[in-house]
Amino acid sequence: MRVVQQITFEAKDDAEAIRIAADRLGRDAVVLSTRPVNKGGFLGLFGKPALVVTAGILEEDEPKKKEEPIGDRVRAFQQLLEGKRDSFPVVPSEGRSSGKKETDDTPVGEREDRVELSSPVATASRPSVSREKVAQAYGKGPNSVEERDNKNLSDDVERIQRTLSSVLERLDRASVSDGGTEKPPEPRLAPSSMDDCRERWRHMLLEIDMTESFVDALLERYRGSLDDLSFKDWLKESIRAPFRDVISALGGSRVMFIGPTGVGKTTTIAKLAAANSLWEDRKVLLATADTYRIAAVEQLRTYAKILGVPVEVIFDPQDLKGIREKRDVELILLDTAGRSQRDSRRLDEAKELYEAFAPESVHLVISASSKYRDMLDVIERMGNMPISHLIFTKLDETLTLGPVLEIALNFDIPISFLTVGQNVPNDIEVASTDRIVNMALGGGYGD
Ligand SMILES: Nc1nc2c(ncn2[C@@H]2O[C@H](COP(=O)(O)OP(=O)(O)OP(=O)(O)O)[C@@H](O)[C@H]2O)c(=O)[nH]1
Ligand SMILES: [Mg+2]
Structure with missing residues (x-):
């Protein structure tokens, strides 16, 4: 260079x-x-x-080679990023990998069992993970027969576990509604009354930082619900994360990302750009309207260069009109400056960008480690634009995902992605109700 x-x-x-x-x-x-x-x-x-x-x-010193195999492109991408981390201030070097030894006693939220591509460090110490596994993390199915068999087997086990816990919980409910005339269930398997069961859930939901009044109302709603679902399954049914793959979760070909400062908008865009250009082979254009900080423009430009995708810097909302009309582009991801939901002037500027870009979807990015009241404030104040999707970032940074669950239960906005670390492009998942509820009730990311 x-x-x-x-x-x-x-x-x-x-x-x-x-x-x-x-x-x-x-x-x-x-x-x-x-x-x-x-x-x-x-x-x-x-x-x-x-x-x-x-x-x-x-x-570039030498013209880039035309089409490298995907594995090489991904590896090169990772290696370049690892190199960049030392010299590039906006991608800090302290990754999530702490180097701590994991034991069976390690709390689930601290385990490092995510899908990992071979980075220079990873290749030396542990085997790299196949492209299929990464593709699976992005919502794609397994390819080989063996993988399909393993998946079927683990699906079966999961189904049986779900059925069993739902039966146990129904037994609890039945024993209460029959005035206790029913034979008491095995004490080690389940609490002896609905009230115990309710108390146990109440305690757990408060432990993960859900609001007390909301928890009480939620448990009442569950008690009054007519379906026979276990509490966990009922929660899953009550939230919206309906997407099965990265393309449907994006919700269009012109996608805008908004949110408070430092929540991970640019990093998430880089992950999505990688997923779309490397795995989906789509022609991606990155655009940034964050022209307030040099580091912000350079951050996106660095990702774009590594990925080999074009980037446009938007100085004036009207520039977006030209970009919208570009013919050879299948996906435009628009990054915006982080803004406080309390800064109404900046919010108006975002609205201007929205009007000029006319995006098909607007993803509001929220950090999972924020407090519930702050999340609420962000959603309400940033609602000067129609928010079509929610992205929760930094799930790896908190053990108490109650606020995420509470937002998911309170708003009818579908959740598109969850991000679980700083690693680009690995640490992102298409959101699913299973993951959200299991992580929230199971002690955070890693459950
Ligand atoms: N632990 C963790 N860190 C993350 C995650 N996503 C992003 N980060 C880190 O959060 C920091 C801020 O990320 P950015 O992508 O620059 O955030 P932003 O929202 O674009 O920030 P502004 O443009 O300043 O508003 C960086 O250090 C990222 O590496 C995540 O899922 N987990
Ligand atoms: Mg940014």
Whole structure:
């Protein structure tokens, strides 16, 4: 990689630096460095802060090979990212892999049993995981007969377990409604009354940080429900995560991502861009309207370069109209600046982007480690745009997924994806009601 057409100029802030670089060098301009200086003033004091900016265009040393096998592209992608983590400030080096030894006593939420591609570290210490396994994590089925058999077997076991627990819980209910005349169930298998059962769930739901009044209302609703489902299955039936694969979960070919600062919007977009371009072989275009921070533009540009997909920087919402009409693109993922739900001016700007882009779906990205009240506030205030999907990120960072469950139960907005770590592109899943409920009630990610 070499720099061509390098220029140096002054700007008052990051946003102006990005804009001047693009004006003078075109849309592929990259800000290479910025140095803060004080302009004017006396003896270096009382001056106005400014930036001395170096920008240029990066060019590949050798033309890229045309079509590498997918495995090689993925591995190269991972290796480049691992390398980038040391030098690139917005992709921090402390990954989720703590290097801690896992034992059977390790709480489920701390286990590292996610699907992992071979990174430079992983290849040395453990076998890499097949493409099929990764494809499965993205909602694709197993390929070989052996894999199908294993899957059928584990599906059967899961079905039997579900049936058994539902039968046990029905037994509990029956013993209560019959005024206790029924033969008491085995004490080690189930609590002896509906109230015990209810208390147990109540305790558990409060432990995972659900709101007390909501928990009581929820348990009442369950008691009054006519169907014969176990509580867990009833919860699963009550939330919406209906998508089976990455394409249906995206909900269209023009997709916009909004959300508070630092929740993982750009990382999630990079994961989805990888999934779509590497596994689905779709022509993806990344666009970013986050021109407030140099690091934000460069973060997306870095992912785009590694993936070999084009990226457009949006300075003006009207730029989106041209992008919408691009013919050779199958999927446009629009990244936006993180904004506080309390900053109404920034929210209006997002609305302008929405109107110019006319997306087919708007995914609101929320961190699973936020408090329930804050999640609620985000959804309500960002609702100045029609939110079509919810994405929960950072499920790996919390053991108490009650707020996620509570949002899922309270809103009729479908949940599209769950992200479970910093690793691009692995740490993302198409959301499923099973996963959400099992993780929430089972002690977090890893259950
Ligand atoms: N543990 C964990 N970290 C994540 C996850 N998703 C993203 N991150 C990390 O969260 C940090 C912020 O991610 P970004 O993608 O830059 O977040 P953003 O929403 O684009 O941030 P702004 O553009 O500043 O609003 C980075 O360090 C990511 O690696 C996740 O699922 N789990
Ligand atoms: Mg971002």
